[in-house]
Amino acid sequence: MTVDASRGAEAPPELVQLLTPEGERVEHPAYDIDLSPEEIRALYRDLVLVRRVDMEAVALQRQGELGIWASLLGQEAAQIGSGRALTDADMAFPTYREHGVAWCRGVDPVNLLGLFRGVNHGGWDPADHNFHLYTIVIGSQTLHAVGYAMGIQRDGADAASIVYFGDGATSQGDVNEAFIWASVFNAPVVFFCQNNQWAISEPLEKQSKIPLYRRASGFGFPGVRVDGNDVFACLAVTRQALKNAREGQGPTLIEAFTYRMGAHTTSDDPTRYRVATELEAWKLKDPIERVKAYMFKSQIGDQDFFDAVDAEAADLGRDVRKRCLEMPDPAPLEIFEHVYVEPNAMLAEERDQYAAYLATFEGGE
Amino acid sequence: MTVDASRGAEAPPELVQLLTPEGERVEHPAYDIDLSPEEIRALYRDLVLVRRVDMEAVALQRQGELGIWASLLGQEAAQIGSGRALTDADMAFPTYREHGVAWCRGVDPVNLLGLFRGVNHGGWDPADHNFHLYTIVIGSQTLHAVGYAMGIQRDGADAASIVYFGDGATSQGDVNEAFIWASVFNAPVVFFCQNNQWAISEPLEKQSKIPLYRRASGFGFPGVRVDGNDVFACLAVTRQALKNAREGQGPTLIEAFTYRMGAHTTSDDPTRYRVATELEAWKLKDPIERVKAYMFKSQIGDQDFFDAVDAEAADLGRDVRKRCLEMPDPAPLEIFEHVYVEPNAMLAEERDQYAAYLATFEGGE
Amino acid sequence: MSTLTLAKALNDGLRAAMEDDPKVLIMGEDVGKLGGVFRVTDGLYKDFGDSRVIDTPLAESGIIGTAIGLALRGYRPVCEIQFDGFVFPAADQIITQLAKMPLRSLGKLRLPVVVRIPCGGGIGAVEHHSESPEAYFTHTAGLRVVACSNPADAYHMIQQAIRCEDPVIFFEPKRRYWDKAVVDKAAEALPMHRGVVARPGTDVTVLAYGPMVKTCLEAATAAAEEGRSLEVVDLRSLSPLDTDLIFESVRKTGRCVVAHEAPVNSGLGAEIAARVTEACFYNLEAPVLRAGGFSTPYPPSRLEDDYLPDLDRVLDAVDRTFAF
């Protein structure tokens, strides 16, 4: 794998693909990957399990247990491929859809549900997993990732940060400022854009006239487009970009070319704005099926293995559901917790007044 | 002049130059210009007169007649060249330094001084000159220019908008959003960036690692770098970009490579952050001297002509000074004028109260 | 006369404005084919096309900034901010450009731009989707700020806002989008900056706007059962305030409560309290009290019923004014 070829902004590489939709392994001059059967089985398992968690979450939302859910359906390979490229020391900054990355970082899936159920705004400790909180305000986390990377630089640490965002996000000023900062400070950061073709109802043409990976060239760092439904390619490309970052070669923009198979969120109705044939075409490029086909063909996985993973997935789904329902509602006075780290007299007074008010209902109602 | 060559984002043209610092006319494969002696004399006159206005303003500031002044010294060619490329129907959006463009648009120089003297925030009617108000908040006018261009599009008018901004401004989110909007909507707008090498004390390296004109390629439209001290080249390149815009070919980014010969503003002390040799080197590239040398050599201007222009400049300077000092201070109650177009009862009450308060001093103090 | 939801009333109002004036444009994220996430622009794209209903790139500063440019060219853009919490990327364009440009031009430039903001909580949403940022804009001179509370006002006020020559920040109470009422489209509308007595009363003035009007009307019904008469004023206009109406009511009742969803601290209720106290000092039997959101970020939705001032909290504030 030559570094130069992968970084040549002048002559952008074509879509990087290592596994075709039909499950054929193919070569790419700049990127390759050597995975053991075990590693491949682990990736397959990841893909299936995160899809199962996602499915369960959609069902929970339908049943009124979550307020809303943003499904990752179709984007599993982009998330698992990139997520598994990270070392423990690397830091990831997600949007609201990176359930697959969260999985790779060891975040308990039930913790992801808290935000969508409305019991908290994020239930995990970012430091425990080097996985930041979900960010809903489009694009703002890109600057945090760059700042964090500037911190890594100052610490002289062997690490990088990676930040996830969508195709729509590329239009936000913040994202472009993040590109500038990263370039100017040569920050060890990887910009991982999941181009799932849609920003709610708006197709990519509303955000850019040219392929998104080419945006990077205008800022002086390399951009690469990878088949976002190909977990091998996503892994290879992200690994290389992180390595470059850690080695002082600065940022890379990765455009993972994929598709949002479901609605934007459970509140959305995509039939209002996109045609069914598009979805059908992308179904043929499913990120899981191609790995399965490859594993079958190359005898890396047999039916027993696939059945075992399915069974594990079913268990996981049940477990997630059960623990979701058990999640306690926060107590009213938690409204006032954690707003400040240090004491705040004015807020304490509001809190006390509300506590006293609540007390008047005790025994009543 | 072939359109294609000038727009090829893939293979960016070198610095476009039509007149060397020594006053030699040179050719450029993509851009050329055919100017009559009269037109050249007119450009020379423009250059000298705006420099004179600027000089007078600096002097007025030193004498306490202006609160501050942002000098255009060194950037005359970029401003006159681009300004003279505009048709009456085109609309220009300036920063706070476009005194030369204002001149081309027929704005009375004294009107520019109002803002810096503190008698108003902008004393001309933008519609009278198709020259918008000065904008101080860096970069925000770029979006206005794009929106205006979208209006031109909707009107089906034969016009374009042009927006001025500095090298520092390219780091603002707004400017990059403007690039996106312009590209996506194919808006008839020209982005004219005067790269004067400095954003107050920060050299270009703090804003970008690669030449600024290349930023455009990441957004899918052409960028071109022009010798910003060459009035012929600035005129040719801007004319072409405006023509392309009007003809439905979308935006162009022009990077006028120039130098801020003076302080950032009269409040600034550049000796704190830049070396004198830099200034000396740029003095040799003066935008006026090269035209003068060329005119002498090619006998387009003789000593009488140059003397006449100098005399006109001296008169203009005197006139500007005189009328600056005559500018009346606004009356206190003007604070409340024009905040709203339609009546506003709450503000009217504040106004009346203040008027009554002021009345208590009458005859007094 | 037709019975409309608040969302549909806005939709009809936008359509009427677009039919009246070809310069009116709709801009925002997902306002086109989708008709907006709340369907307020439903059908407009189909009928007016993409040159008048513009799906924009995903950037709020860009939306307002280009709307300003369009307004400078003679258009009247109506911008949708998808949710309250996403207005802040546009803060600079709104505060330093939209609000100030007319003044800066000595009145030569007019910016008839409307910024529609679905606001407030109560819909079980995730963070940033339930906020009430009105005080940021009432503090910004140069802007007009209004809030509708019911379908009839929604229909008329959105058209008034579009006709207004000044920029208008237009708040829409998202938890009331689906509330229905009869709308008389032919009726003569109250001027946009006038408030209205939504329910007359004698004992205490309750000032509210947007989503809280309904809550306060319910509180008034409950209070009436206990023999207390609340006068509920729907402010409608947040800047300028209809102080004549407010003061008249407080002078009559001698007591005043202001209710809003936004955090109390430095919220609009403070301004109203300060003005009422100054103007009605000798009429007040008690200080103006505020029933508002707590001075914390909006909580996760399972806590929003606690966070939002409800009927009980409004009545509690009313009770407290009688304790003075």
Add this chain to the structure above:
Amino acid sequence: MSTLTLAKALNDGLRAAMEDDPKVLIMGEDVGKLGGVFRVTDGLYKDFGDSRVIDTPLAESGIIGTAIGLALRGYRPVCEIQFDGFVFPAADQIITQLAKMPLRSLGKLRLPVVVRIPCGGGIGAVEHHSESPEAYFTHTAGLRVVACSNPADAYHMIQQAIRCEDPVIFFEPKRRYWDKAVVDKAAEALPMHRGVVARPGTDVTVLAYGPMVKTCLEAATAAAEEGRSLEVVDLRSLSPLDTDLIFESVRKTGRCVVAHEAPVNSGLGAEIAARVTEACFYNLEAPVLRAGGFSTPYPPSRLEDDYLPDLDRVLDAVDRTFAF
């Protein structure tokens, strides 16, 4: 004990903080070689180098956004916003990210970021260079907001702000940057969120902060000559407010005026008036009155002496409280 300008006191305070803690960073436009347009960071670049004193690209959202990232990595960034009017491009990062992230993480994340904002008018500047945007931030839960008024406070408060585990918006009164006073660096500093009685008095409480403290002290001197005793309180902390101190003073005097440069409408004065009225209702002889900037954009500088509340306007408000 040394005699310092307010700007130099800040400079010394920053230097002390950087010496104390290697995690403290300075970030902003022109803060490096130039030392900031007001020279508040003068010499720090030379002594601490470009990894601790960072000249950033020209983008305020980027400054705050990357400062948040640095804070997440354990640094303590002190960001300079060059002038008050340029904070708005960073509004989203401040309001939706900086203010809320600690809460969002259930307290697991801390963001000890200081945002320094030279504020206020009176220096003859062009537009956007003379504003007082504090109310936007006092209305934003999750932020702490303070304002220094004199060199000694500047020296101590900037260090306290940097040591604070919460984000702090730190206002510096630019027209007082060159005011000199003796600073006792070894003195024990008052807690950051406590106000102080700058001049004791008996007849009326005058509340002020930042640049207006000096004006109000001068007003008190003038009033004293006419036999009226003003108690001037320097609030220092704008959120949270030191309400104990404020109420104590008003309970004593029975009258209260709040002075600030920011527009009156929905300004911080409103919040103070509302709180004082509620807490001191029976003590008040008159409503709390406000002497503030008008509810207009900041005017061209030749009008700023009219716009800014001066000694006479403060005294006029005082007089009016005696007319009740």
